[in-house]
Amino acid sequence: MVKKLARVALALGVLTTLVACVSTSTSDGANGVDVVLVEGFGAEYQDLFEEQIAKPFTEATGIQVKYSAGGSGAEQYAAIRAANGDPGFDLAVMTSLELYQGSRDEMLTPVTPQQVPNMARLPQKLLNNTYGVGAIQDIQQVVLMYNRTAFPQPPTSWEVQWDPQYRSGALIFNPANILGVYALLTAAELDGGGIDDIDPGFARTAELAQYALATPTRSAEAVPFMAKETATAFPYLDGRAAIYSHTNNYDFTVPREGTYASLGSLGIPVGAAHKDSAYKLIDYWLSDEVQQRWALAYNVGPAITGLQFSPDFAAKHITTPEALEEIKIADAATVVKNRTEWSQRWAEAVR
Template structure:
């Protein structure tokens, strides 16, 4: 049996506790001048309040009540459990949850009529909103690497199998969406794809013979960066940019290409303040806010027509041309097969 350095899985419990906690004085519906937002915790909450909530309230007079929850999947589970009326008006999720909400008829329609700034969102992104949400930022799966191991940026994902570097790679569990993207990349490299994942599990089994650890969340990679024991591993560019400033690591996109990850906003069908939720989405998609959010969260914008400094643009998806280069996984296929993929992944790393 292959042995891995164990990872303490306390984040799930923390997320569950956070989901029950409101950061506002009143997370309920209140009056008509409020919008209740359910989103991610930790640094996301801080960035949202400073860059979105406070200036939105100043501009519109609408108070934003923020509830720090868990992952997008956990937030959508709350919507489903409440049959579309979970007690909040706007959910920060991913496009995988938008697809599920469309299938379940539990999310309200989101169109250009209600959100005029959606007109500035590229068609490639609009195709993944399913008429029930909006994309508000774009990330990509990058290759994080130790600068000491790689004086020059690695050019291929294959370094994770190299005898020289493989001992320090991290294999992310597909219970985390980062692990799903990693599998899709492996499938593509092995001649398969989203409809033929066999090559991904074969390569995972090979990598598991020497891998350093199998994290369940992206945060679990941080200690390995702090100790500099990790060599190369997949990581979202948003977090990668943060840790590239505080650790001896940098990130790049290998020549084989990568997948985009779409941050999304959805409105539960039973929301009490839909009009205010639409206004907040439209505000978030405005040019000034998209630029501010991109810099704050280290992500690509969801609209076109913005200009970024060269060093930022080199690391993130900031132009239509860069967006065209990345792959976007079919959400329905991922949602349908994710449980099975996780089971096969567990067999591969055993």
């Protein structure tokens, strides 16, 4: 009888432990305080996030933020999908392309104004690109980064990358990086193509690859070429472009043909253990004060309109309804459907 009671007690103890392990309580931080686990980009992004978002959020709410630096948005989503929606973190920093995938695959939790009141303040153009499973917290645009010595005046067209005078300093980004996707689309458009007719983009890529300086995958791989001033002109995102324009002999511009937006996004995996804390962090990030602070710190456009910025900042970033209306947003379904094939074709083109 004693042995039987002991076995029952042991079973109950194991059950209690298991229940505790799968608890969805937000109080899993140190000393029982609320916590939210965030997976995002590394390098300067992590530093800015911890200083501009995490610390003041904890001070305002008492919720601890534990940040882990991962890879690209595509890599963050791959981890979510591989774990069947339970990757061990509560909030992922991604792009709108991953929000589309998460909606399609049912791997991301719905995010609506009911859970995140400040979502109601997003412009409709941005709301359309959240697919009901995330939020957009900032807007970057693809810019043309150029060497100030090579270009005393800002270049006015994406065509300069193919100019014999400058093509030996071109960088051709791999479509594994979203920059590579937008570069392909832009190249296609120069010859009358586009997202539904990408062939001209590959033809131009193959032509440029005969002379280009490098074919980077990550944005950081461009930095040594700027330090040595061997790169002439190449596509970049305005956030990092602004940072390196202050530390290198480079500046950036948007050519006359226009450009694409890259929408910084936040998604909550369906298996996240601390959804309530994640919702609160998203709502905090979309508040006026934080949107302004983050935009200025990361050199990006805010997700909400009506904020005031200096003329110099507004000239370089998406800060007004008019600028948002003008910028192009690539169709996520088309990009996601074709990105693997485009990457394979890109590899052939640059070989």
